[in-house]
Amino acid sequence: MPANSKLSAASDFSPCLNPKLRALLQDRERMLSMLMSNLQGMVYCCLLDADWTMVFVSEGCRALTGYSSEELLFNKRISYEELTLAEDRLWVRRLIEKAAHARKKFDLEYRIVHADGSVHWVQESGFPLFNDHSELVALEGFIQDVTARKRSEQAARDAEARYRSIFETPSKGFTRPRRAANTWISTRRWPASTVTHRLRICATAFPIFNASSTSIRKNAAST
Numbered sequence: 001m002p003a004n005s006k007l008s009a010a011s012d013f014s015p016c017l018n019p020k021l022r023a024l025l026q027d028r029e030r031m032l033s034m035l036m037s038n039l040q041g042m043v044y045c046c047l048l049d050a051d052w053t054m055v056f057v058s059e060g061c062r063a064l065t066g067y068s069s070e071e072l073l074f075n076k077r078i079s080y081e082e083l084t085l086a087e088d089r090l091w092v093r094r095l096i097e098k099a100a101h102a103r104k105k106f107d108l109e110y111r112i113v114h115a116d117g118s119v120h121w122v123q124e125s126g127f128p129l130f131n132d133h134s135e136l137v138a139l140e141g142f143i144q145d146v147t148a149r150k151r152s153e154q155a156a157r158d159a160e161a162r163y164r165s166i167f168e169t170p171s172k173g174f175t176r177p178r179r180a181a182n183t184w185i186s187t188r189r190w191p192a193s194t195v196t197h198r199l200r201i202c203a204t205a206f207p208i209f210n211a212s213s214t215s216i217r218k219n220a221a222s223t
Contacts, residue, residue: 036060041144048100048128048139051079055138064122064145066115085111085119100128100136109146121150 036043036058042065043058057069071077084092088110099106105127111119126141 039142039144041142043142044126045129045138045140046080048097048136051075051081052084054080064120064143065112083112085113087111096126096139100139103128103130106141109150120145121147 037060039058039060040063042060043056044054044061045056047053047055053075054072055074057072059069061067061069061072065072065083067078067083072080081089092108092110095108096106105125107123107125109121109123112122114120122143123146124141124143126139128136129138129140131137
């Protein structure tokens with residue numbers, strides 16, 4: 001049951017409460033509403049069915065998915081299953097269902113298709129909800145966009161692969177450095193322009209080249 005439903009239920013009984021307690025409940029309801037509206041993501045409550053039918057979503061749903069709460073609730077325009085990238089749907093469902101039936105929390109990252117057609121990475125954290133008869137009735141959780149982080153991680157992996165290829169591929173023409181002399185040995189004769197270009201690439205990632213690049217360029221130019 002979504003948090004706002006619990007608060008609404010408490011508010012329904014507010015005439016029976018003393019004024020101080022009633023004011024406290026109203027303040028907490030207002031605070032929770034403000035908190036959810038400021039979250040960079042979507043608080044949700046959904047059914048564990050074929051569509052992940054949303055019965056509650058916070059205002060952050062529009063920034064996350066491109067759809068309003070009215071469009072997402074009860075699959076009025078689109079279901080969350082449809083939002084999930086087709087390639088990720090099966091393993092996402094298996095992971096969440098396994099955790100839910102084991103009464104455990106779940107945390108995973110997968111891709112969704114935004115309303116504008118772009119693919120976004122999201123992180124979802126949630127837990128199962130059970131009724132008084134220990135029956136699984138729904139899931140509650142939080143989903144946030146992590147596309148920027150995933151792109152940064154991929155860029156770092158790509159950069160590392162490029163730098164490794166410079167030193168681990170024999171045809172590149174350089175061996176590993178002599179640590180004592182702090183110099184590099186050329187194992188192949190290269191045109192001066194080629195060596196200079198490679199030095200520029202390496203120097204951005206490996207400061208050792210700043211000390212030895214002058215001597216290497218001189219050796220290349222004399223060949």
